[in-house]
Amino acid sequence: MQGFGRYLAAALAARFASEGMSLAVVLLALERTGSAAYGAFVLTAWLAPHVLAAPLAGAAAARTRRPRLFHVAALAGFTGAVAALSVLLGRAPAPLVLAVALLGGACGPMVTGGMSSLVAGLGPAGPGRDRAYAWDASTYNAAAVTAPAVVGLAVALGSAAPAMAVLALAGALAAVLAATLPYGTRRPDPDGSPGGGPGAPAGLGAGLTALWRVRELRAITSATTLAFVGIGTLTTTSVLLASRLGSPGGGGWLMTAFAVGALAGSLTLGRITSVEPGRLARRAMAGTGVALAAAAFAPSVATAAVLFAAAGVCAGPLLAATLRIRSEYAPDAVRTQVFTLGAGLKLTAASVGAALVGLAADAPPQALLAGIAVLILAAAVLHVVVARPGAAPADEAAATGPSAGSATAPAGRRTP
Structure with a gap:
């Protein structure tokens, strides 16, 4: 490339x-x-x-x-x-x-x-x-x-x-x-407006419309947004959990373990191209949720760190799968909007999660971590539900027309 x-x-x-x-x-x-x-x-x-x-x-x-x-x-x-x-x-x-x-x-x-x-x-x-x-x-x-x-x-x-x-x-x-x-160059139309043809730029709401109408985009966006409400609380929860386990400074080690695991997961599992990206995303969320649920019962920071690392390994492929789905199914004219909107929604969800854990900071950290695990597992289930062919709006085809590139294949054949 x-x-x-x-x-x-x-x-x-x-x-x-x-x-x-x-x-x-x-x-x-x-x-x-x-x-x-x-x-x-x-x-x-x-x-x-x-x-x-x-x-x-x-x-x-x-x-x-x-x-x-x-x-x-x-x-x-x-x-x-x-x-x-x-x-x-x-x-x-x-x-x-x-x-x-x-x-x-x-x-x-x-x-x-x-x-x-x-x-x-x-x-x-x-x-x-x-x-x-x-x-x-x-x-x-x-x-x-x-x-x-x-x-x-x-x-x-x-x-x-x-x-x-x-x-x-x-x-x-x-x-x-x-x-x-x-960078690709975009030639202006005869009337002077930028770039014509199937990949012509679309209006401000076109990216949001694509996220809703294209089933694969809707599924991954809704699922990762829900998952990031949980992931956004992880840093604060890890600090509280480490303190409860007798190591006030151990929260940083837990998050480092998660980040190192995520890096390893993205460099290994994330490079698997034989697995359909929607299925890979679901498995990543399910594995992350299970590992964090187990960490809620860890008797020590060391054990929790191992489980946080395992959760990170599972989470690693999620972003790679998400990027693949956005690239494959976003119409050419709104691809950048789809990428920026998806990232913005996840960051917003994470900030909401951080605010929620601030309100619930007096709860036992094990319960908070279990709640995070439930949210991420629910996100995997949500992806299954939304990605079903019957969940697609009737006007989905309008968002996946000729400008969608590879998304022009029959939707039923491309369902995660």
Whole structure:
């Protein structure tokens, strides 16, 4: 695939910066103001725009005549916000800090789903592209392992400010590498409007319409959104669980075990192309739920860490399968919208889960972890139900017409 090595480096650098922000912002706020709550508010401002900006970013990316400039500008805006927050947080008025966080967060969908949408343009459909999505998924997991470690090391050595600087440099590297990637050119129609033909850009609501009307997209989006309500609570729950098991600092080890397992799973199980991606996604969610349910009964942090790692291995293929489904079934005209919307919905679901566990923090952590497992298992069941051919709306064919590429095959033959 042309330029795929550079794409992976750009994606890893961008997602490293994105993953590190969750921890670095809170630690920098605590260091400069003594208030972790202030950091939480800034982080909320950073995450909140994702679901609202996702359709706008996707539509703009599809309509632009200069996709290279658009993607590089989005990454540069993201990087600029990280750098600005490293200077302003705790020193400038709170409204200004929150405004910068909102602007940076609005670029977030292009760091996640927006970049993943580029993979389809780097090579033809087939096993090679499926494996490419497994590698793409591994960049999320690799960033989830390395970014918190680097931030934690910087804080241990003296300050969270250098950690923010490292994140900004990673974002800048991503922007530079993105500028070297091959991008498809879109010739304007005779009337001057961008790109005609079957793959012509669609309106703002077209991506959401595709997510609803295309059965495979509807199934994976609804299932992963529900699953991420649970996954969004995992970090806080792991801290509470480790404390209950007699190791107050063990929560970080549990999440590291989960992230390392997810990286291993994406690099191994996620590269399996012989299994239909919908089935792979269901198995991933089911395995993750079972492993976390077992971890709720762990007698020690060490045992829980092993089970968290097993849950991560099972979760690893989920993202690769999700990316494959989006690429295969999203109509060409709304592919970027589908990717950015899917990522935005998952992040929003995770933030809802984090808020819910905050309200239920007095409950036994074992019960919270069991609840997470139930949500993820329910997500696997939801996928089965929604993916059935009888669950498709009557107008599904309208969303999978000639512009849908490989999705033009009879839906019954492609059902996960």
